[in-house]
Amino acid sequence: MQRYFVEQNHLPQSFILPEEIYHHAIVVLRMKSGSRFEIVTANKQVLLVEVAQVEDKKASVKVIQSFEHQVELPVDVTIMCGLSKKDKAEWIVQKSTELGAAHFVFFEADYSIAKWEQKKRPQKLNRLQKIAKNAAQQSHRVVTPQVEFISNIKSFPFTDFEYRLTAYEEAAKKGEKNAMRNLTEHLWREKLQKVPRLLAVFGPEGGLSADEVSFLKQNDFVLAGLGPRIMRAETAPLYLLSALSFALELG
Amino acid sequence: MQRYFVEQNHLPQSFILPEEIYHHAIVVLRMKSGSRFEIVTANKQVLLVEVAQVEDKKASVKVIQSFEHQVELPVDVTIMCGLSKKDKAEWIVQKSTELGAAHFVFFEADYSIAKWEQKKRPQKLNRLQKIAKNAAQQSHRVVTPQVEFISNIKSFPFTDFEYRLTAYEEAAKKGEKNAMRNLTEHLWREKLQKVPRLLAVFGPEGGLSADEVSFLKQNDFVLAGLGPRIMRAETAPLYLLSALSFALELG
Numbered sequence: 001m002q003r004y005f006v007e008q009n010h011l012p013q014s015f016i017l018p019e020e021i022y023h024h025a026i027v028v029l030r031m032k033s034g035s036r037f038e039i040v041t042a043n044k045q046v047l048l049v050e051v052a053q054v055e056d057k058k059a060s061v062k063v064i065q066s067f068e069h070q071v072e073l074p075v076d077v078t079i080m081c082g083l084s085k086k087d088k089a090e091w092i093v094q095k096s097t098e099l100g101a102a103h104f105v106f107f108e109a110d111y112s113i114a115k116w117e118q119k120k121r122p123q124k125l126n127r128l129q130k131i132a133k134n135a136a137q138q139s140h141r142v143v144t145p146q147v148e149f150i151s152n153i154k155s156f157p158f159t160d161f162e163y164r165l166t167a168y169e170e171a172a173k174k175g176e177k178n179a180m181r182n183l184t185e186h187l188w189r190e191k192l193q194k195v196p197r198l199l200a201v202f203g204p205e206g207g208l209s210a211d212e213v214s215f216l217k218q219n220d221f222v223l224a225g226l227g228p229r230i231m232r233a234e235t236a237p238l239y240l241l242s243a244l245s246f247a248l249e250l251g
Numbered sequence: 252m253q254r255y256f257v258e259q260n261h262l263p264q265s266f267i268l269p270e271e272i273y274h275h276a277i278v279v280l281r282m283k284s285g286s287r288f289e290i291v292t293a294n295k296q297v298l299l300v301e302v303a304q305v306e307d308k309k310a311s312v313k314v315i316q317s318f319e320h321q322v323e324l325p326v327d328v329t330i331m332c333g334l335s336k337k338d339k340a341e342w343i344v345q346k347s348t349e350l351g352a353a354h355f356v357f358f359e360a361d362y363s364i365a366k367w368e369q370k371k372r373p374q375k376l377n378r379l380q381k382i383a384k385n386a387a388q389q390s391h392r393v394v395t396p397q398v399e400f401i402s403n404i405k406s407f408p409f410t411d412f413e414y415r416l417t418a419y420e421e422a423a424k425k426g427e428k429n430a431m432r433n434l435t436e437h438l439w440r441e442k443l444q445k446v447p448r449l450l451a452v453f454g455p456e457g458g459l460s461a462d463e464v465s466f467l468k469q470n471d472f473v474l475a476g477l478g479p480r481i482m483r484a485e486t487a488p489l490y491l492l493s494a495l496s497f498a499l500e501l502g
Contacts, residue, residue: 004292005433071479098482099490104457176502227496228322229390235489239350243501245478250428250494 002029002037003137005144009043014052014062025051026059036064044072044142051086065123071141073100074191074248075198078161079237080153081110082204083116088234093128095234097135097145099241104128105156108193111206121149124251153201153212158219161199163187166216167236168223169207176225180240191248205233253280253288254324256395259395265303265313274292277302277310281413287315288494295323295393314381322392324351325442325499330488331404332426333455334367339485344379346485348386348396350492355379355398356407362457398468404463411471412450417467418487419474427476431491434473435498442499444466451491456484 004005004021017025021039025031031051039047039061048065079101081092093104108115116124128147134153136144150156158164165183183198190196201208201216208216218225255272268276272290276282280304287371290298299316330352332343344355350424357379367375379398387395401407415432419427434449441447452459452467460466468474477490 049291066401095486095489097488098480100478139482141480180497225501227351227500229349229351229392229496231390235346235349237485238346238489239493239496242490243497244499245480245490246431246494249478250431250476 003040003140004037005040005133005137007042009041011039011041011047014056014060017059017061022059024113026054031059034190040137040142046142061067072143073102073241073244075163075187075193075239075244076102077244078103078197078199079162080105080107080156080199080201080242081233081237082107082202082208083112083114084204084233085114089124090131092234092237093131093145093147094135096237096241097132098139099238100141100245101145101237101241102143103145105150106148107156108152109153109204109206110209111184112204112210113206114204118148125149126220146193154215158199161197162190163196163198164201164216164219164221165198165224165240166201166208166213166221167203167226167240168213169203169230172225172228172230173224174225175228176223179222179224180226180243183224184244187244187248197221198244200237202233202236254291254391255288256291256384256388258293260292260314262290262292262298262314265311268310268312270354273308273310274404277305282310291388291393297393307388315317323394323405324353324454324495326414327353327444327446328492328495329354329356329448330492331356331358331407331450331452332484332488333358333453333459334363334365335484336365340375340379341382343485344396344398345386346383347488347492348383348392349390350437350489351392351496352396352488352492353394354396356382357399358401358404358407360455361460361463362403363455364457365455366401376400395459409450410412412448413441414447414449414465415452415470415472416449416475416491417459417464417472418454418477418491419453419464420454420481422474423476423479423481425476426479427474429476430473430475431494434475438495438499449495452490453484453487 033051033089036049039049046067047063049061050064052060052062083106125147132147133144226236284302284303288421290300297318298314300312301315303311303313330347334357376398383398384395
């Protein structure tokens, strides 16, 4: 079923569709009186609504049912990635949103070949934010992940996160196998009480520099292996999120 | 480190590079006498080689070391996908190869909008096979997955596979949580004896039809939920492979 996000916390039992939703639902998808779709409010309530009347470039809908889905990962995951080339940032945001990520932070890593010129940053972030919103709607999530940029990883408030991990190729090569398992066991116990926060840092195509790795180690990051195969920069976050979902949401 | 595949089972201690590898290593990457890279033989042996001499459009290399990596998933996974639009097949092959898939089979599903015209199939398969080879080399695997096409899912030899699973959106919506966990527990026990074979079927963008699902059920496929979020057609195989790696290779 089609799903749209709105910025309000509460909606009345019957209301006029905001312009953007009107355009997509009525003009693009040609919904008519009686068509149904879902609206997610800012406080994560999911409303099943039905189109009541369409006239004069306006449409009114009525709320049929209100319910709360359990669709969000039980851990709040921030994916922090070194800038990669081409459209990799877009793929990372789209796929990781489908897989449950809560935030994205892109940073200029020591080995980043791609640069985001300062004047183009707002435009790039705007585009990534739109991709996140569409992916969240399509995958039936109740929150849209936020996308940010920082030029220097060292200025980031790491201490906001109880759990910190970096996917380190050298750890994987040395056969590091325990970090992910230990992490998921801790998270499993903690998720019963609250939603813990995890920050996961990934390098760009060339990986993280020795300096970056040593900085992360000093800031209590776990160096985790994600299996024995070498993954591209845009694949590793998908592995992490899938493994977290399997460990925390299934069985 | 750069890695190339060759078709021979055995190579002597010193040999002339095949033309394709010569071109990439010496011409494109500008390797010189003393440069090192890896060669993987058809029987999965990994050789560390060093360029000995470059002259007259030929290069000789000598074997420095020979070793066997444990980089292949302990389960042989065939990813079978309904035809999807645009370049999604390419993404599925590239990413799933990084994540350890052993074979790919694309089929015309009931809801496939994309079609592969008969005369274009060899070309499409050829391109996908090349993508699989490159991804296998880059992710340091010792086998290249094979890519196939079948027009009718019902003609496929299902009984070759001890394990059969399909990712079914309706199962996920109903909160199906146990199939993946049961599967990985069985595989964990069996992998100590041999490499079990798993066939995983995924629908195209529109999902599998009721007829296809009922056919798969009759053929002893497990209908598995892959978490509570709705994933796009090209994302679900990556979730499956990541979860298998986490469950069987880590910890």
